[in-house]
Amino acid sequence: MRAKDNNSKGILLIIIAMTLFAMQDSLIKFIFEKSALYEIFFGRYFVAAVLLFFYIKFKKQKVNLKTHYPVLTFVRVILHFLAFSAFFISLTYMPLATANALFFSCPFFVSIFAKFFLKEYIGIRRWSAIAFGFLGVFIVLNPNFSEFEYKSLLPVGCAFFYAASMTITKYTSDKDDVNTQLFYFYLIAIALCGLIYIYMGNGQFNNANYDSTTQFIFREWFSNIEYTWKFILFFGVAASIAFVCIFSAYIIASPSVVSLFEYSLIIMSMIPGYFLFNEIPSTRTFIGVACIISAGIYIYSREKVREQYIATETPVRR
Secondary structure, eight states, X not given: OHHXXXXXXXXXXXXXXXXXXXXXXXXXXXXXXGSOHHHHHHHHHHHHHHHHHHHHHHTTOOOOOOOSOHHHHHHHHHHHHHHHHHHHHHTTTSXXXXXXXXXTTHXXXXXXXHHHHSOOOOOHHHHHHHHHHHHHHHHXXXXXXXXXXXXXXXXXXXXXXXXXXXXXXXXXXXXXXXXXXXXXXXXXXXXXXXXXXXXXXXXXXXXXXXXXXXXXXXXXXXXXXXXXXXXXXXXXXXXXXXXXXXXXXHXXXXXXXXXXXXXXXXXXXXXXXXXXXXXXXXXXXXXXXXXXXXXXXXXXXXXXXXXXXXXXXXXXXX
């Protein structure tokens, strides 16, 4: 009974986290024409770092400042940075549910990386599930190769980079604990934002003739701070709460159970997509999403059977 209760609590925590991520994504889509991409990154990382610092202090936990994998730690943050640069950019022109559905190709990449870099065994059944999942990605993309817009691949690129980042996290976790990894993640991420600000934070590469997505990338930082600050503050708070929810869910409940409920993010994304942006997924999109979700669930189930928790213990959003 206790295990069931813990699973119920874990599921609730995952749903809270996915709801916060859906709210964050919809608000980024809502304000991107008045904000700068890496201004959002900086604010989100800074606020989250401060809140997590106080959370660690409140829990009376210690942070080991020595990392045993300095190069891999740096590469991990770069990959994470590239991943969500791609994802947030994709939100400016793609429906919320579509972007998140494509991002859920992440477990497929995690399984592939685990095979080649972590030397985990991946059998024919999981390879078949991975192929079926990528078929779902193909269906969602609905490519017309003569007029295909390659920017539609950005959420898939995000999944690729994020999966690589999480594979490194899995590899380095044998010597670097969670707090050490978090410390260096936020330290390096904030430093990267600082370098980007020095290079293009004053908007010198922006042009009024650029499309809104390109302006989102190059717009001057803090040019509309009186409008954007409350959203950026929310992003940081939401990211912190969501991280604690996910981390707690994977501790108190079975990863093979709670990981399945991360797919609720797709449904959560449909709600603001419909009411705020009049986004209605097509039948083709629903079919592709069904393929992606069913493939992911099958991969999780096979990992449970073989007791190889690779994709299962890799949260899809952080």
